[in-house]
Amino acid sequence: MPDPSPAALEFLLSRRSRPAKTLAPPAPDRAQLMPILTAAARSPDHGKLEPWRFVVIRGVAMARLANLVEIRGAALGKSSEDIAKARSQFDQGHLAVAVIEVQKPSDKIPPIEQSYSAGAVCVALLNAALASGWGANWLSGWPSHDATFCQQGLGLRDNERIAGFIHIGTERSAPPERPRPDLDAITEWKDA
Template sequence: MSNAPQTLANSAALDFLMSRRSRPAKTLVAPAPTRAQLLPLLTAAARTPDHGKLEPWRFVVIEKPAMARLAELTVQAGARLGKSEADIIKGRSQFDLGHLAVVVVEVQKDSVKIPTIEQSYSAGAVCLALLNAALAAGWGANWLSGWASHDRRFCQDAFGLQDRERVAGIIHIATQGTVPPERPRPDLSALTTWMPE
């Protein structure tokens, strides 16, 4: 019997990652996942690397009836911040067009061991994990933010964010309306440094 380490390849998962492609939010159509269909995707996202097991993130699920309220809050925030009409229209469009979205909220936790930047990285990783879980499950999905998601007052009014919380991303999930074309990908030779010694 060989004592060589076993390679636990998952070719289907690697094939998916090599070909994954976000679906533009404006191309998503009804239906969106039900709560029962969304829970496995949230479960997959919560398996993200989390140094210290701090769980420095939480989820706020925006269902269709809440979208109109968020669009109106975006208009109010835009007026308060002096945004242009074009910026306000663009900012509210993700809620005007949205069917379901998950706000990944970064929650900074006190820790003498885990730097805050690592907590931010974990929250960002949750966004990507949720996006990929939705795509792998056959849904269309897109990771957005937008200027309103960086405004403290908007985030408090819209999502109930507390001190030391901020939006890491807004993941829109619904049915894929159209297949987007492939886009240029990074040149790995220009981005990779090999250190043989």
């Protein structure tokens, strides 16, 4: 029998993202953020490629990205509602970690597995922030898929894309529990 970790399992069974709009200052400082980033970097990584990196966004950088959302939204013909919604994560945010997927050439590790690894980093970063007592939320939205926003806003290269923005801050209010998947409906057992 493996050595269980009841506290870790209980955390995972009860974890709940916090809506980004409910996060307030303070946000973690550099010293508080480093263990969270370290935990996220321990995610599954086939071939030890490290097909991801982090960009920590705070302060003036948040305002700069909010303004870039406005500019790019207008250039792309987005509705004012779409622009306002996308802009709000930067207008209201105090600290976000952009998880950047970095596709690396490999004969053994296909691109899809590198994408999965970047997604695993997002989940691990979110859970590490929550386990550290912070409120956290994983967001994306149309700006994260706009190459010009990614290049101008975060300096991404052609082999990079945003896997997600993990917003971290102090929880102002606990969200209500939401319905969870029906395990019987989504689980199939193959015993033979």
